[in-house]
Amino acid sequence: MLPRVSTETADEWRQPAESTDAWRRAESSDEWxxxxxxxxxxxxxxxxxxxxxxxxxxxxxxxxxxxxxxxxxxxxxxxxxxxxxxxxxxxxxxxxxxxxxxxxxxxxxxxxxxxxxxxxxxxxxxxxxxxxxxxxxxxxxxxxxxxxxxxxxxxxxxxxxxxxxxxxxxxxxxxxxxxxxxxxxxxxxxxxxxxxxxxxxxxxxxxxxxxxxxxxxxxxxxxxxxxxxxxxxVREHAVVGERVRIARELHDVVAHHVSVMGVQAAACRRVFDKDPAKARTALVSIEETARQAVDELRRMLGVLRARDGDAENTRQPAGIDRIAALVDRAGEAGLRATLGVYGDPQPLPESVSQAAYRVVQEAVTNVLKHATGASLLDVRIRYLAQEMEVEVSDDGRASRSANADGLGLIGMRERVATHGGELEVGPRTGGGWRVRVRFPLPAGSPA
The missing domain is CATH 1.20.190 (Delta-Endotoxin; domain 1)
Incomplete structure (x- = not known):
């Protein structure tokens, strides 16, 4: 059983509640x-x-x-x-x-x-x-x-x-x-x-x-x-919340694409003299990844600069349908990556779909950056009776406890907590690492 990670957001703001007794004393006619x-x-x-x-x-x-x-x-x-x-x-x-x-x-x-x-x-x-x-x-x-x-x-x-x-x-x-x-x-x-x-x-x-x-x-x-x-x-909280959201988006976009480019560049360096064809393929993949990173950054900056009336004209963020592309890029980076979808796919709210994509993106990035000796990446999407489950696992050595409180995990907690989901992160039986997240399905979804 994986240890459950609290879904309470790291920057959650709570307004100090005044004591009822203190309020009554302050309102008392004889006290003022x-x-x-x-x-x-x-x-x-x-x-x-x-x-x-x-x-x-x-x-x-x-x-x-x-x-x-x-x-x-x-x-x-x-x-x-x-x-x-x-x-x-x-x-x-x-x-x-x-x-x-x-x-x-x-x-x-x-x-x-x-x-x-x-x-x-x-x-x-x-x-x-x-x-x-x-x-x-x-x-x-x-x-x-x-x-x-x-x-x-x-x-x-x-x-x-x-x-x-x-x-x-x-x-x-x-x-x-x-x-x-x-x-x-x-x-x-x-x-x-x-x-x-x-x-x-x-x-x-x-x-x-x-x-x-x-x-x-x-x-x-x-x-x-x-x-x-x-x-x-409230205004200060809104500013802090927006800064955290921007930081989370930048981390998700930049960290993933830069990690993929780093892995591909290392592979290109190793085979540059021995197999020029593979090196050329890695360079092409680096170019495509860089272009995707720039597109993501432009999309995010466009959303930040857009007014309320222009928000509909901006490109829609990546959703659960883009997870297959993540898995393909992980395969191009040298991993044996697989994607499995179980159950009947159901339409999800855009925010939930984006959150699921970002969680998988961060998990794949962690595999590329921190999973020592990992050769297998397994991504599974399950549509259950009342919730949708996404699971990302690998076979690398489970030595990532030092990164348990990193920005990536904090971002995953915040995204999951926003939608009332449940996050589990930790080593799995038999070796490797697993990230599992469950999002409740909207009311009225078919069982």
Missing amino acids: RRPGPTPEQRRLDLFAGLAATALALLSLTLARSTGAFLLGPPPSGVEQLFWTVAVPLPLIWRRRFPVAATLAVSAAFIGSQVRAVPEWQLSTWALFIAIYTLGAWGRDRRLSRRLRIGVIVAMFTWMGIALSINYRTLTTEDFADAVGPVPPVLAAIVTGVLVNALYFGFAYFFGETAWVAARREHQLAEQAERLRRSQAE
Whole structure:
């Protein structure tokens, strides 16, 4: 039994497969960290924070001018300025340090409310922007969620405390104009809860939406980069594959014909003086072999240079019907060459026919180059029930293990693997060397 040679191609390319678990971890919402703001975004935050602070001071001036102190008697003017600036000013660092900015704005907002600072319009918007920014730019998703929920709970707690304090100071005269079916105090509480729920709900929702949009944009950018790298690898693989194909064709064409010419030239040299007629025959054979080699090279170069539309006009490569010519040239080189065809010949795909021819060509070349003392070459083609088998054997000394990983054997492996075939190479019982290859027949072939 001949040792089976793996039909895995020597240059087979496999794209590295990403682990499913790693992919899921990369896609996890809590694993991704949004990159920090760019220098341009930091400058925008600086200008926006300063602008919000200036507007807050303007709002304070207008509120003091109207004298409408809705939260109660205000503190001193200096303290009013302090709290008015303390609420919006941390927005300067809102995207760079979203956690610290949110905590600072929230604490200053509650402080201004406790101290009854008359400016509350811009402070309310500053708190909204701080909660939104923490949701959109928070690095740690769990921490940002907990902090936002904690801030919202703290704000509702403060609202409850403020309502309980103000409830004690309310009198029936404050609701003298109430005409609705709902009790006035209950209506005020429900209104405050609904308004604040919408306020904080939108801040939380918009922040989460912005973060999700940023994460999807990041994923799309990563996918585009992976696609670009994959396309580059595919192009590189295609170039390498084409180079290997060209090298294989050159080896098959040049090695065979040069080997035959070398053997015939050696025979011509030996009989040149003793038998000029045989020497002349060998020279003629060398000339024909050289012409065939040039024709093969021209055909191959024509295929390489031809465009897709011109590919049909190039000469068809040699197929299984040209094996007889190989055997005849081996006989002219001094071997006792025989060819046997067994079974009913069936039409084969052009690629399979060419692969079978190239395998026989390489095997015959190896016999001429490496088979020491070989005098017999036997080529057999068998059409079996579901496969076609080609076998090349000789009676030379089996001393070719050093060439087992040569370019010729690699080329045979690649050709056979391309068509799902099976290759066996090794010494045979009784001496000599054997190359056997099996190609599966196309579906629907007669048994």
